[in-house]
Amino acid sequence: MRFKGKMVIVSGGGGYIGGVIGQQLAAEGARVAVLDRNLDSAEKVAAMLPEGKAYAVDLTDYQAVLQTVAGAEAQLGPADFLVTCAGGSARRRIRRFAEQDMAVIREIIDVNLLGALHCLRAVIPGMIARRAGKIVNISSLVAIGGVEGCADYAAAKAGIIAATRTLAMELGPHNVLINCVCPGKVQRPGEMPADPVAFARKHSFLDRLCRAEDIAGLVLFLLSPDADCITGQNYIVDGGRSLGLKGDH
Ligand SMILES: NC(=O)c1ccc[n+]([C@@H]2O[C@H](COP(=O)([O-])OP(=O)(O)OC[C@H]3O[C@@H](n4cnc5c(N)ncnc54)[C@H](O)[C@@H]3O)[C@@H](O)[C@H]2O)c1
Secondary structure, eight states: OTTTTOEEEEETTTSHHHHHHHHHHHHTTOEEEEEESOHHHHHHHHHTSTTEEEEEOOTTOHHHHHHHHHHHHHHHOSOSEEEEOOOOOOGGGOOOGGGSOHHHHHHHHIIIIIHHHHHHHHHHHHHHHHTOEEEEEEOOTHHHHOOTTOHHHHHHHHHHHHHHHHHHHHHGGGTEEEEEEEEOOBOOGGGOOSSHHHHHHHHSSSSSOBOHHHHHHHHHHHHSGGGTTOOSOEEEESTTTTSSOOSOO
């Protein structure tokens, strides 16, 4: 029970990775504010938690984020932790940059970068005032390695890593710690290929791809007292996918 009595805000908490992070934090005693644009999925996650509450909010709207954070803190107590997990690459609309619609590019930046900055801006002043807080931002391996068709998403996620470093410098003296986690491809239970081991070996150096639980394990470590001296860092969780080229030699 590493997080008994702690209050955590999980943005994108209704999603796959955010949902598992919320569940694991709750299993270790935390009260969880599940923030998501999709109220149904946020409520489904919150319903599984002993002390969870769902909040519908579009994170691209800063005033709405401010109000939602204030409401969540009034109901569940001041935030001890923030996990920014909302986002995505708009898979079905991925296109090479030269052909991409500017509206899609703007939307990807708004959701993945500004959405996270809005949450950080809303939560950080309270943490500074209380001289206590831990934050984990979820970025992506795409920010580091790149992937064709995702220049907007890569830029947004790289912005999160950069913001994490600078914020660690600003917040450290206030006893607020902030780190970043970059997942590689995360396998959803419903998206298993016919031969999972062959698929995993094609993409990583392990016999399996990462699952949300693997991301959550690191997030919980970074929020725990074991990580009290770690700030401003970025960690990759990808089964070794980013280590080097795979193929014939
Ligand atoms: N799944 C992967 O393979 C993978 C890999 C690397 C990074 N990531 C990152 O991990 C995070 C979680 O990914 P996931 O796979 O759980 O995706 P997901 O789609 O299951 O969850 C994302 C959640 O964010 C919410 N969201 C999106 N835009 C929002 C907005 N404007 N306001 C409020 N909520 C909004 C969605 O409703 C959804 O519930 C994302 O930031 C994603 O970019 C995922």
